[in-house]
Amino acid sequence: MLKLRAILIMTVYAILAALASFWMAKQSYSWFPPEAAAEAKLQDDLFSLFTGLGTFIYLGVIGPFLYSLxxxxxxxxDMSDGPPIEGNLWLEIxxxxxxLVLVLTxxxxxxxxxxxxxVRGPMELVHLHMPQVMQSAYAEPFDSSPQQQIQNAAQTAPIEQIDVTAKQWAWVFHYPQQNITSTELHLPVGRRVRFTLRSEDVLHGFYIPAFRLKQDVVPNREIDFELTPVKEGTYRLRDSMFSGTYFAANQADVVVQPFxxxxxxxxxxxxxSPTPAFNQAAFEYSQESDREGATKGKVAIRGWNSIPPAPPxxxxxxPKPEPDSPPA
Known part of the structure; x- marks a missing residue:
């Protein structure tokens, strides 16, 4: 009778733990920025799977522990010893x-x-001796019909080519078909986009949280990457790698708009006509030079080595500078 009761309690608790895990897996989608690219759902689904399994394992361990406690x-x-229980082969298996099965899966x-x-890591790119063969990263269709229609249209529309150059400390976007450059990235919604990423100096990270994209940009390598924006709006591109003193200022707006x-x-x-753009890193560097009385183009010694930013x-x-920023 006690054994049957214990089995019943464990069964009910397992069902409740499974329901709680499923709820947590669904909640995990709200912890991220909006899914602005088709590929974002791939990563969000993966994170949701990890969240659900992690919740179930946690509840499966902490529940029996608290019950026993x-x-x-x-x-x-009571100072007596516990019963002399020997090992159980099936339990150990x-x-x-x-x-083991969970980890491998x-x-x-x-x-x-x-x-x-x-997505390729820095070491994979450094040791990549063969030309990069990139598979299309089309995600599974979204549940909502408008986004699904956008994705279906993106599979047949021409691919937009954009060259991305990273340097200390600025992002420069070149549209080769129109031969124009910009410090603000503009993308058409529902159109496949192929980026060619380059670095002029050190290792940078092309990171757009709303796209779930973080691609390392390695010097002396051209890295191709494709994605499909599916949600209009303005998002933020950041440098995810520490690329020097002013790397935190190495940001740019990403504008996804109708075609x-x-x-x-x-x-x-x-x-x-091409003109020098306002650059936050160059501005901060010049301000630091003025405050510390350094000669033009050289920052006073502050306890660590620094290099001057690349010219704007x-x-x-x-884009126009923010209201609290000076004009270029």
């Missing part, structure tokens, strides 16, 4: 086999996800 405690003056699913996204507005922006930018990029289009 409350209902199976020894009495205050189960608690060894299940974690999660590793395989993670590998497949990042393979679809075509007709994107075409109009390209036409407006092509009509503008000369581009067709640059």
């Amino acid at each position: 409350v209902f199976h405690r020894a009495s205050k003056y 189960v608690w060894t086999g299940i974690p 999660l590793s395989f699913v993670s590998y497949r996800t990042y393979e679809k996204m075509a 007709d507005e994107y075409q109009q922006w390209l036409a407006d930018a092509a009509a503008q 990029p000369v581009v067709n289009y640059a």
Whole structure:
């Protein structure tokens, strides 16, 4: 009778733990920025899977532990030893086999996800002797029909080519078909985009949280990467690698807009003459030089070595500085 009761309690608790894990897996989608690219759902699904399994394992361990602590405690003056229980072969096989299968399964699913996204690490790129063959990173269709229609259209639309140059400390975007450059990245919604990433100096990280994209940019390598923006809005590109003193200022806006507005922006930018863009790193460097009385182009000694930023990029289009920032 006691054994049957224990089995019933464990069964009910396992069902409750499974429901709680499923709820946590669904909640994990709200912990991230909006899914602004088709590939974002690939990574969010993977994280949701890890969250659900992690919650179930945690509850599966902490629940029996608390139950034993409350209902199976020894009495205050009980100094006797516990029963001499020997090892159980089947129990040992189960608690060894299940974690092994889980780890191997999660590793395989993670590998497949990042393979679809075509993300490459720095060491993989450094030792890459063959030309990079990139698979299309089309994600599974979204549940909502408008985004699914966008993805279906993206598979047949022409691919937009954009060259991305990273340097200390600025992002420069070149649109080769129109031969224009910008310090603000504009993308058409629902169109496949292929980036060619380059670095002029050190290791940088091309990181757009809303796209779930973080691609290392390695010097002396050209790295191709594709994605499909599916949600209009303005997002933020950051340098995820420590690339020097002013790497935190190495940011840019990413504007995802309808295709007709994107075409109009390209036409407006092509009509503008290239001019130096405002650069936050260069401005902070000059301010530091003025405050510390250093000679032009050289910062006073502050306890660590620093290098001057690259000259502000000369581009067709640059966003206006923030209200608290000085003009270029």
